[in-house]
Amino acid sequence: MPPLLLASSSRYRRELLERLRLPFTTASPDIDESPLAGEAAEDLVTRLARNKATALAASHPGHLIIGSDQVAVLDGYILGKPGNHERARNQLLAASGRRISFLTGLALLNSRTGHCQVDHIRFNVDFxxxxxxxxxxxxxxxxxxxxxxxxxxxxxxxxxxRRTEGEDATSLIGLPLIRLVDMLLAEGVQIP
Incomplete structure (x- = not known):
């Protein structure tokens, strides 16, 4: 199996990937995560997931590199990480009694072949x-x-x-393991 690299500094994604019991390392990609003008949330998360994986390809030849990115969407508006108490309070007040969609982009890049699988997963939360x-x-x-x-x-x-709806609850935490396993299997990785 080629070495596995998680292109993230997120402890949440690291803890999720540990569930698969595969050896891996982590590295933080240095990319601009700003949305492009008029960019849809689905396009943003898939672009950023791919960019995170490809940003580390040159420094990690022969690796399978996992990139992931997530946004929350309320009424078509992208909610980012709040960063502080006041913004978090405002986000939760806005979510009260409403549905938020979480979109998680996922990319698996084989840096030896250049083959990159990319997808996004939606998970809805009713507050x-x-x-x-x-x-x-x-x-x-x-x-x-x-x-x-x-x-x-x-x-x-x-x-x-109040309720959740989606195909992969791990996508809500930031790394959709069900889809990732599909991608790893397509690269010939044996999952324990």
């Missing part, structure tokens, strides 16, 4: 009605300022949901 004091308690407890949508589905954030 409960959230009172301001509940939002404040949640934000103090988890401080999800580095998470698109301002919550951690793998933690207490699940208590904010």
């Amino acid at each position: 409960r009605e959230l009172e301001e004091d509940r939002i404040e308690r949640y934000l103090r407890a988890e401080q999800p300022y580095d998470c698109a949508g301002s919550f951690k589905a793998e933690g207490l954030g699940i208590s904010l949901f």
Whole structure:
């Protein structure tokens, strides 16, 4: 099996990839993650996933490189990582009683052959009605300022949901493992 590289510094993606019990290393790609003018969310996440993988191809020849990127979308507006308490509070207030779609782009690049598989996965979350004091308690407890949508589905954030809908719950955390396994199998990787 070619060496596997996760093109990310995200501990969430690293923890997800560890579930597959495959040896891998990580490296952080240095790319501009700004959306292009008029770029649809689906196009943004697939472009960034591909760019993250290809950014490391020259320095990691002979590797299978995984790139991934995620955005949250509410009423056609892309919500990024909040970065601070106030923005997280505003994102959760906007999500209260509403549906947010999470789009996760995924790319697997074989840096030896140049073959790159790219896809995006949608996962929908219907939020409960959230009172301001509940939002404040949640934000103090988890401080999800580095998470698109301002919550951690793998933690207490699940208590904010009324319903979820999608094919791969791991895509909500940032790395769609079901689709990744398909891509790895197509490259001949044996999954334990």
